[in-house]
Amino acid sequence: MMMKTRKVYPRPEYCMACHLCEVHCVAAHSKSRDLVKAFKRESPKPMPRLHVEESGPMSFALGCRHCDEPLCVYSCLTGALSKDAKTGIVSVDSEKCIGCWTCVIACPYGAIAPDPARKKANKCDLCFHLEKPACVANCPNEALVWGEVNA
């Protein structure tokens, strides 16, 4: 499946590991969409769908790459994972997801994590319900950019 998907790219040279991307990801996917309420009141608390990796001075936040050849989609036992033909977004149908974690093993980026509370696979959905991915919109240092690779 070849298409140009707009996705979120990390820029490690600008990342300060402040974790605001993770915080805003949680808020953006919460019921209340409110930062404080999402963390203090909602249960189970939504997990961030991207995660910050840090080691010494190097850090970056990585979420799903919405691959052209999505190994997770090909590995999914139930067909819960699929890639949208128009937007290229790879998403999980939580009704069909049985929490078998086969996709967790399949993703070479480690971009899918088990959500033990909900028993569903957890991954970036490119904030298709918002105008712009929340992580990109709230990164104070433009360490995350939203773009599309020119051929």
Added chain:
Amino acid sequence: MLEAKYVIIGNSAGGIGAIEAIREVDREGSIILISDEPYPAYSRPLISEHLAGERDLDGMLYRPEDFYEWNGVQTLFGKVATDLNVSEKTVKLEDRQRVAYGKLLLAVGGKPIVPPMEGLDRKGVFTFTTLDDAREIRALIPEVKKAVVIGGGLIGISVTDALRKLGVEVSIIELMNRILGAVLDEEASRMAGEVVRKAGVDIRTGRTVKTITGKAGKDGQVGGVILDNGERIESDLVIVAIGVSPRIDLVKGTDINVNRGILVDRHMATSAPDVYACGDVAESYDFIVGADRVVPIWPNAHIGGRVAGYNMAGKNAEYPGGTAMNSLKYFGLPVASAGLVNAGDGCEVLSHRTDGRYQKFVLQNGKLVGMVLVKDVEPAGILFGLMRDRVDVSGFRDSLVSDAFGLISLPEDILRKRLELPDLGRLHVFHEPEAYADAVDEG
């Protein structure tokens, strides 16, 4: 006689993969799909949930109901293919109907292994690989107090999980000295065994079943089993879950090369022209072993099906290879394993055990060839990626078992390649959604 440009026998992961790949390349060519089961493609691993009453067919469908119509596929469901004539290029069905093919895909899967023993013909004896098996067993459950499951592998454990949820007492009879011996190492088997026993399951290792006996006064019905050591166990239900073997009967009348499974090359082509095979029936490239193997894993079947489909439709595609890869979560304990989990000679083993968390890695010549993760399976993806890409991990071997393991543990050159960070000059950055039409190039 029916005919189609593409004929696919098998309606599971492999068959569906082939249909999707064919249609990416060829939207017009006729496709006929033959399946011996009467249902649209369903997720076979979910039959355990069906037995437990947690999911019905609607919730198990692998693709939407209109998938076949949408893809222009003529379906022959509930039809058994019995003969294959590779020179005439025809398939014969049980009802004598013949189907002519331009290209043929054998995605017929495996069949349960049932060793000969007395009493198999009694009512209440089942194998557990199809939705109908789950349905038939479920219908009997009200009269079942106790079950014996022969085989403590993946199928045996999954059916036991369902039976326990239904309140049935279960005894597992396993030949090896531990359960899940084919996919886990000794330590992980031990941890899994503990969890299964805690759920009230009676596990007998190092034992086999010699006879299935009848019920007192109702000899035609299962009453129990007699083990190899003479011990008797009462039961109302016996499930034979020893394993599955490739369904190669269809090619028996031909000279298509078979070993344990149907041999295929990196294009999923068999030795007969225009005939392909994929999934549990095929013996295809295993990149860890470096040779052809039967690796009956759902993702391998689907990817193999896609590769076969592309090649059938004239687009060159190569199977990257598969290997054993399993993720289980029965009895609440997540376990992930891949490759060769039981280290052989010349292998280096790294392992770490704390509380309920266990990780083990097997290295050969500095490369990851096997892994087992219990409880915390989150790092499995990055690790399996390193296995798949045959990355030399000796330089950072200590980080593999650490809590902090992630992409960032990889040497910078490997990391940069993994992150596939494009040159900023090639990245078209969007600041505002409405600016898409006249976006400004960065850098």
